[in-house]
Amino acid sequence: MQIKGKVFKYGDNVDTDVIIPARYLNDSSEKALASHCMEDIDADFVNKVQQGDVIVAGDNFGCGSSREHAPLAIKASGVSLVIANSFARIFYRNSINIGLPISECPAAVAAISAGDIVSADLEKGIIYDETTGEKFPTEPFPPFIQNIIDKGGLLKSLKS
Amino acid sequence: MGMTASQKILAAHAGLKHVKAGQLISAEPDLILANDITGPVAIKEFKKAGATQVADKCKIALVMDHFVPNKDIKSAQQCKECRIFANEHGIDNFFDVGKMGIEHALLPELGLVGAGDLVIGADSHTCTYGALGAFSTGVGSTDMAAGMMSGKCWFKVPSAIKFNLHGSLNKYVCGKDVILHIIGMIGVDGALYKSMEFCGDGVKNLSIDDRFTICNMAIEAGAKNGIFPVDEIALEYMKGRFSRPVKTYAADDDAEYEKTYDIDLSSIKPTVAFPHLPENAKTSGEWGDVPIDQVVIGSCTNGHISDMRAAAEILKGRKIAKNVRAIIIPATQSIYMQCVKEGLTEIFIEAGAAVSTPTCGPCLGGYMGILAQGERAVSTTNRNFVGRMGHSESEVYLASPYVAAASAVAGRLCTPDEL
Numbered sequence: 001m002q003i004k005g006k007v008f009k010y011g012d013n014v015d016t017d018v019i020i021p022a023r024y025l026n027d028s029s030e031k032a033l034a035s036h037c038m039e040d041i042d043a044d045f046v047n048k049v050q051q052g053d054v055i056v057a058g059d060n061f062g063c064g065s066s067r068e069h070a071p072l073a074i075k076a077s078g079v080s081l082v083i084a085n086s087f088a089r090i091f092y093r094n095s096i097n098i099g100l101p102i103s104e105c106p107a108a109v110a111a112i113s114a115g116d117i118v119s120a121d122l123e124k125g126i127i128y129d130e131t132t133g134e135k136f137p138t139e140p141f142p143p144f145i146q147n148i149i150d151k152g153g154l155l156k157s158l159k160s
Numbered sequence: 161m162g163m164t165a166s167q168k169i170l171a172a173h174a175g176l177k178h179v180k181a182g183q184l185i186s187a188e189p190d191l192i193l194a195n196d197i198t199g200p201v202a203i204k205e206f207k208k209a210g211a212t213q214v215a216d217k218c219k220i221a222l223v224m225d226h227f228v229p230n231k232d233i234k235s236a237q238q239c240k241e242c243r244i245f246a247n248e249h250g251i252d253n254f255f256d257v258g259k260m261g262i263e264h265a266l267l268p269e270l271g272l273v274g275a276g277d278l279v280i281g282a283d284s285h286t287c288t289y290g291a292l293g294a295f296s297t298g299v300g301s302t303d304m305a306a307g308m309m310s311g312k313c314w315f316k317v318p319s320a321i322k323f324n325l326h327g328s329l330n331k332y333v334c335g336k337d338v339i340l341h342i343i344g345m346i347g348v349d350g351a352l353y354k355s356m357e358f359c360g361d362g363v364k365n366l367s368i369d370d371r372f373t374i375c376n377m378a379i380e381a382g383a384k385n386g387i388f389p390v391d392e393i394a395l396e397y398m399k400g401r402f403s404r405p406v407k408t409y410a411a412d413d414d415a416e417y418e419k420t421y422d423i424d425l426s427s428i429k430p431t432v433a434f435p436h437l438p439e440n441a442k443t444s445g446e447w448g449d450v451p452i453d454q455v456v457i458g459s460c461t462n463g464h465i466s467d468m469r470a471a472a473e474i475l476k477g478r479k480i481a482k483n484v485r486a487i488i489i490p491a492t493q494s495i496y497m498q499c500v501k502e503g504l505t506e507i508f509i510e511a512g513a514a515v516s517t518p519t520c521g522p523c524l525g526g527y528m529g530i531l532a533q534g535e536r537a538v539s540t541t542n543r544n545f546v547g548r549m550g551h552s553e554s555e556v557y558l559a560s561p562y563v564a565a566a567s568a569v570a571g572r573l574c575t576p577d578e579l
Contacts, residue, residue, distance in 0.1 A: 013348055013349070013437060015543075015545045015546075017524070017525075017543065017545040017546070017547060017548050018545060018546050018547060021525065021547050022197075022524035022525050022526055022548075023525055023526065023530075025197045025226075025227075025524075025526075026227060026231070026232060026234035026235045026238060027234050028200055028201050028204070028238075039552075040546050040547035040552040041546065059349055060348060060349035060352065060382060063348060063349065063382065064284065064379075064543055064545060065283075065284050065524070065543075066198065066281075066282060066283055066284040066286075066298040066299065066300055067197065067198065067300075068198065068201050068282075068300035068301040068302060069197075069201065072201075086349065086352060088349070088352070088382060089352065089353050089382070089384060090284060090298050090299060090300060090379075093299065093300060093303065094299075094300035094301075094302065094303075097300060097302035097303060097306075098300075098302060153205075153302065154302050154303075154306060155205050155206075155208055155209035155302060155305060155306065156208070156209070158209060158306070159208075159209050159210055
């Protein structure tokens with residue numbers, strides 16, 4: 001999937017309860033999860049998000065519950081990349097395992113504003129703010145991680 | 161360079177003599193668990209990958225605890241998927257209504273986890289079993305599925321932070337206050353990706369239930385795991401429960417720790433985490449006037465028998481305040497039975513509290529105690545994020561069972577000494 005879209009920007013410690021509240025965890029279908037994504041932190045998110053959009057946030061993104069429903073909800077809502085200063089460890093692992101591209105890049109987080117158009121080439125390790133023209137180098141994924149993301153998740157990559 | 165206790169357990173399960181922080185390893189867990197929320201997603205992934213058999217049915221546990229007894233049709237459907245899967249694959253460690261308990265209280269109680277184990281669970285509070293000297297950590301459903309298929313899981317070996325505990329706790333202070341104090345000190349990402357290793361002469365003064373509570377909330381500091389040394393108290397708890405041989409791993413003298421904290425247990429006061437992060441810790445005297453609407457005593461954090469006894473000690477002969485709902489949930493059937501035998505259930509009901517069969521229900525805002533807009537709860541659970549227990553404009557104050565029970569009586573946040 002091409003990584004290019006409008007930026008939604010949030011602060012530190014965005015937890016998995018606000019990404020997908022537990023009251024919706026009785027249905028793990030992608031459509032149901034996407035329809036409530038970010039509901040308790042940004043009620044308008046689901047109405048505004050479009051295919052390819054990018055989430056930019058501060059420290060410890062995805063802290064709290066291990067629910068894989070959180071990265072699934074973000075991916076199913078059309079988001080193509082999450083950039084943060086740091087990620088909570090279970091969320092980080094889950095994102096890669098389900099094929100949601102994520103990047104730790106504090107320089108990009110500091111410079112990118114909400115509403116900017118951002119694109120990225122994670123194999124080359126570049127995040128590009130097309131609105132301001134600024135480029136940010138980021139650690140490229142090793143080939144085995146990139147393969148998991150390209151195949152759409154860990155088990156799909158194992159199967160192929 | 162020596163290894164930490166956590167690193168030694170990982171090395172042993174990876175068939176390696178030595179590991180170091182940052183190293184990527186493949187290891188074989190002793191137990192892989194999921195619940196009725198994460199299980200169905202893992203089963204879906206398992207099937208999607210074309211898997212037809214589990215690697216070892218004896219090393220899988222499925223505990224129906226989050227939305228059970230089923231709160232609605234969709235929850236019933238999710239449990240049904242887990243039940244069918246367990247039957248199809250001959251998974252004996254499937255725990256359903258009437259026999260189940262909250263997973264992180266139930267599995268140690270049944271002796272399915274113990275010292276020296278490597279455990280992964282599709283639930284973030286899997287880190288609880290460090291109280292018994294296990295390396296246990298939360299993963300997602302896909303890792304659970306891959307673990308069920310292959311019997312293996314990959315890990316990045318964590319670095320560690322050491323907590324030297326000294327002295328003993330004061331009256332009405334318990335493990336919950338210790339861990340809230342620590343999270344308040346280091347922050348919700350203070351141990352991100354790392355092990356929290358507890359040691360020192362104060363360990364012997366902490367009950368096994370205190371240790372479960374402390375390790376349970378290691379994730380709330382971002383940690384990969386929390387772990388205690390295996391001493392007489394831990395051995396006594398495992399005696400007659402844990403069927404595998406006890407394996408103890410102590411950190412080497414020259415093990416590397418990124419940081420060491422010295423904590424005097426006798427200096428810790430009743431501590432409450434104010435909304436909306438577990439790091440917003442305030443001690444008694446700093447709370448101000450906080451009127452409340454609900455109290456919850458239970459969960460994987462504080463649903464143990466000692467928590468029930470603490471609540472009963474405060475509630476005995478007293479009444480829950482007008483306009484406050486108190487919900488008390490023993491974490492397992494056996495703890496529930498113990499409450500009945502010891503007369504605790506009677507104390508709770510006479511005080512005007514609701515007593516429930518084990519469930520995670522209110523902790524994550526599932527059911528059994530959802531908060532309305534603007535309502536406040538004092539809860540012995542583990543998270544106070546926005547909307548955690550209900551409406552996005554409700555508030556959760558995390559506290560010990562002593563403070564929660566006292567607050568239920570007073571109708572506002574307070575310590576037992578203020579009653």
